[in-house]
């Protein structure tokens with residue numbers, strides 16, 4: 343496929359409510375979208391990096407810079423590229439997986455649109471819809487949390503994930519269990535907020551029959567997670583630590599995780615995300631699809647990924663209105679706790695021109 347150019351488009355999407363985690367509070371998303379133009383078709387990709395390097399070392403300004411100065415020129419140097427060759431072409435650039443993922447996704451989307459094939463089919467989806475969980479932020483009071491959880495359960499979400507941090511963990515989990523009972527699928531996400539010294543404290547979560555505890559320790563502390571897994575009963579799930587299929591294999595071999603949160607942006611793209619899935623399935627490790635507050639562009643691709651056979655736990659593939667009043671694409675709407683897997687060519691969605699224009703804060707065209 344001959345690339346004629348790439349558009350870098352920044353959009354700003356206000357959140358319907360502040361979203362607080364152990365690493366900060368988000369009130370709006372500053373999103374970098376890529377539009378790859380080829381003679382045959384256009385393709386879209388979303389960079390999931392935050393505005394600040396608080397979830398990982400990547401942030402949106404840096405992603406734009408590395409794309410403009412290094413990644414897009416590296417593609418231009420490879421005439422007649424297909425999506426399978428994007429990662430090898432970008433490999434000389436170290437890191438910047440979220441930036442690379444956005445570019446690979448846009449090339450893959452263009453290629454699949456030109457071929458009339460859906461991403462779901464390309465990745466190996468086996469379902470037409472996926473069950474959806476929801477990630478619930480840290481709140482100012484337990485009462486506020488219970489109201490939020492009540493609303494999400496009423497909306498039909500099949501799994502509740504609570505963000506936790508030291509000082510906001512056992513009490514909110516206990517309150518949710520007491521109010522909503524033992525049958526609600528419930529898990530927690532610490533975003534690396536604890537240390538190995540907190541093992542006995544985290545064991546206090548064991549009586550609440552959680553599905554998992556996500557990334558309690560530092561992303562580089564695999565041995566710490568393995569040690570923690572020997573002390574607590576709640577299954578350990580990794581997110582930030584799993585940056586590639588190899589990292590997944592190593593974490594599993596070390597006993598650092600029993601479950602994996604798969605995020606295409608974190609691992610460098612949907613093709614690597616499928617490899618993470620395949621490694622986990624080979625080891626009998628369940629996976630679920632994580633979320634980075636994506637717009638409908640990233641959300642569409644995530645829902646396709648979540649339809650693969652090894653995704654046996656509900657993911658953070660929530661409806662558009664969990665985060666946004668207006669999405670840049672047609673909204674993803676929860677139906678009976680599920681989102682429908684897009685069936686159109688490529689990612690199966692595209693920005694609604696008026697919404698895109700209204701949300702755009704900047705655009706840059708890079709000819710190739």
Ligand SMILES: CC(=O)N[C@@H](Cc1ccc2ccccc2c1)C(=O)O
Nearest residue numbers: 363368392477581632633634635658
């Ligand atoms: C849905 C969910 O909990 N996602 C991440 C954390 C997270 C939280 C806040 C974010 C703000 C902007 C961009 C990405 C973000 C990711 C997680 O699973 O760890």
Ligand SMILES: [Mg+2]
Nearest residue numbers: 531556557581
């Ligand atoms: Mg997480």
